[in-house]
Amino acid sequence: MPDGASNLSIVLIGLNHETAPVEIRERLTFGGDRELPFTLIRGILFVREFIFLSTCNRVEVLMTTPDPANAEMEIKKVFTESNGIPLGDFERCLYIYHEEEAAKHLFRVAASLDSMVLGEPQILGQIKDAYRQATDQKTSGVILNRLLHKTFSVAKRVRTETGICSHAVSISFAAVELARKIFADLKGKRAMLIGAGEMAELASEHLISNGVAEIVVANRTLERAIDLAQKFKGRAVSLDEVYDQLSKVDIIISSTGAPGLVINYDNVKSVMRARKNRPLFLIDIAVPRDIDPRTNEIDNVYLYDIDDLKGIVELNKAERQKEALRAERIVEEEVIKFKHWLQALDITPIIVCLREKAEQIRLKECRKTLSNMGSLTPEQEKAVHVLTASIVNKMLHDPITYLKGKSSREHKDIYLDFARQIFNLNGESGDIEEE
Amino acid sequence: MNVILFKLTLLLYLAATAGYLVYIISQQKPAGRVALGVAIAGFFFHTATIIVRYYEAGYAPVTNLHESLSFFAWALIGGYLYIHVRYKVKNLGAFATPIAALSMIASSTLPKKIVALPPVLKSYWLPIHATVYFLAYGILAVAACAGIMYLIQERQIKKKKFGAFYQRLPSLEVLDAINYRCLTIGFPLLTVGILTGSLWAEQAWGAHWQWDPKETWSLVSWLFYAALLHERLAVGWRGRRAAIMAIIGLGALLFTFLGVSLLLKGLHTYAGWGV
Known part of the structure; x- marks a missing residue:
């Protein structure tokens, strides 16, 4: 999908307590060096942004990449070589998600829908830690920042709107x-x-x-x-x-x-x-x-x-299962919203959006002024419209040219997101600051 | 004017009842907050209703059944709001406001016309005696609400069968504490009510006590609450028994209030239909 956007794909590659036996999970420690995975993954040519999550029940890498196939290959190499695991064994345990499937998986993990104990609260904190680490290491950029913030708000929504955490299960x-x-x-x-x-x-x-x-x-x-x-x-x-x-x-x-x-x-x-x-x-x-x-x-x-x-x-577990269904619905909803945001990172919709917004403002102000001015001849009225329209067009000309000029740049998503924020182009962008 | 305010109050109580029912079913906090706001507004207008009627009638509006049912509802909501603020319990409103709303509905069907006060009621004792009594009724009705909630919750915990109410009702200890608190407020009021009644009777009828049905029944309910309070303090009765007693006690009070007036004949019959 984001070929239009930034030619970057979101990829999530990982394993958890269900896909990987503990014998594999316990070996993915990189010799206890917390910095090492960052250094190694940063060294992969095909990875733009990434976040590395490691808990006792799961190890996951979330990244954006222009070349998913090669990036995945390199990631597998990093994990197997530095932890001494045969590639075949490792691959058998892996799941790989792309684009909105990756977002969905992350949302589910954060909302504790993918946990061993449904609704356990620790995982959200662990994801927050992983994200903090990624921002410290400056490996997270526009897309992952957005995705992670969205993830936190999804987890919060699930917690407050469903009873998934509210029944004791021990x-x-x-x-x-x-x-x-x-x-x-x-x-x-x-x-x-x-x-x-x-x-x-x-x-x-x-x-x-x-x-x-x-x-x-x-x-x-x-x-x-x-x-x-x-x-x-x-x-x-x-x-x-x-x-x-x-x-x-x-x-x-x-x-x-x-x-x-x-x-x-x-x-x-x-x-x-x-x-x-x-x-x-x-x-x-x-x-x-x-x-x-x-x-x-x-x-x-x-x-x-x-x-x-x-x-x-047992009753409470069943109760959480029921609540989990509602949580899944929330996740689906949020995935769709995120998808829209991702698509909006493309150049054309932003320009359309910008023009529409300007035109709306122009029409509204014209209507206000014209109704106050009393009787104008149709020619005069038309002149007012022509005048305002040409002001608006001249004002927008430079920003639009600028954006178009950046459309072939590798990091155009930064400019696009920035443009959206400056012109406040979607209601959606407002909630990025939630957490 | 007082009738318009009365109707507004009734509407607000119905709305508060609906809000609390929505809250107890949906468990959405905003519903609870709105319901509380509406209940407070209702209480405010109710207070205004009573004050306005006091001025319009020229006497304390606690003489006929329309007035007393309305005053009972006012005391009940007042008692509920006090307990709510003091104990911050959720969902007590869903039990208290329906009773107040019912009382107001009953009151609204009765003649509301202000009539000249019968000579026997023209006394400074009227506002004291009747008001104190209804305040006692109100707060003891809250005790009964807490008692009902206690019995529901206790049954679930004892039988280990957890229904929809388990999450929605507060803990047993809080409900029991409310029961006790209401009793310690309601019982002294009840006592003052009986004493002032007796003094007034001396003045009006020339005897402190004549065993008229209303007197007899108020003594019965007073003794009942006295027993409950005594057992609580001396033996440490609490929990289920105290809850049951609070409910039966309210039954006795309501019979004194309504049953005696409507069914039995006696000196207090002016408190009847008010026709």
Whole structure:
């Protein structure tokens, strides 16, 4: 498409967690040198602008090039040679997108539609970092700047207009989300971990970041409890003290390997009076279960076991899938807008646009003035039109000649984009400054 | 003039109700903001309605059913706006404004003509006694709204079945806090209402208390709220039970307000249809 525009193509070449096994992904490190890929890609004759994105789940190069076939070949060479991967293996993992397909892929990645966990938020930050790096290295130009800014606004739109990020899809997050529906605010609340498993640890991290005041850790081996308590600046207690704590804490996450119940119905029932019925949120992620399922029947006690939480996570995943469909629609829309912008980088539409705008202004002003002037003869009226038209034409003559003169230049896209901005030729160009 | 303002208020409350319903369904924030703005405008015009009617009638407009239903709606919206500002809870409006709108619709069907005040009502106690009572009704109605929301939300969390309301309703603790806050405002008002009523009765009828149905029922609902408050403070009743109590309590109040006036005969019958 952009043969008319700048004879430059947009190409995205890359691999991700679905197309490439980890054995390949982990080798694409360029020996840990962050500068090296930039130096190498900059050295490729066929690459004009480029951005290099590397995360643990994907490695991608986005570029503009006058010669896609050769540029792709050279990129593959750079990756395989400096990372010691056979070309055949590497090629099998690759996807290559051109033009609006490349833009679409980038939009999808940024909106986290291409992530392992749908809707996870980190990828957008990673793309922003990659872009910052590219601007530092001055490898990004008019087209990629525009594309990346568009990408950020697409990601933002998807985030605010769809619920793709709003449902917890991990057990520990789901637990915290529930806690926030029971307690208004986790600030000032106290949580107790019984047993010190990995999931309990993860959940406590989320609890802490949501403002929980104190974490009490009870464990069979006190040593491990103390370790963990130190990590969260909390307190360690022995398993025997769990009952005393029942009246003091608000959230309990239990994950012991005990064969029987650690907390039974009567334990909880009897503390509710002392608690003045303050709500108690029990999370039992142990198998076999630690907490008597009947405790859920007590007023103001809410018990969730591992299956309940898994159920929520499954529901939320389905919910995100549904939201993803809406997100895809937004992406499609934005791809079309971007395509229009790209096409508009051609010389003819800009000149047409400029003339149209000038003519519109001229007609509007003439109409205003003529209606104020009262009765003019048709000849006089015509004279006014001729006069204004010739002023407009003379004014536009030089800019248009200038633009036409640049049309064969290699970097004409810069002039064209600039012309658009100076004359404010499309509503679209306004949103480039969004981010 | 007051009737025109009244109609404008009714329209604004209907619009606010519609806005809040759109908001709770679509969850689009602008809808919520617009609805709140319309509700505030409605409250403003409603206040004007009451003041204008006060001047046009020459007495506090809380005497017949048209006036009292309208005043109840005013107190309810006022109570809602106060709680909204204080707790920043979303979607309480979708529960509170429909009740106010309904009350206004009922009020609008009743005779609005200003008639001479019956001699028994000509007293400085009228504005105090009735106003305080309706303020209590308004804020306790908000408590009942929070109670309904609590029961819906609690059921979802207990049964682990999350419907459309789960995301849309606030947390249990906030809803319970609203319930308590409304109770601590509404109950003293209710108490003052009964006391002033009793003083006024002494003046007008020569006895503090005569067990007329309205008196009996207001005592019943007062005792009910007193029990709830006591249990909350002493035993720490909260959550589901408090929510249920708040809803039943409002039922008792509404029966005192409407049921007794319309169904049972007694000294307070002037508060009836107003014909």
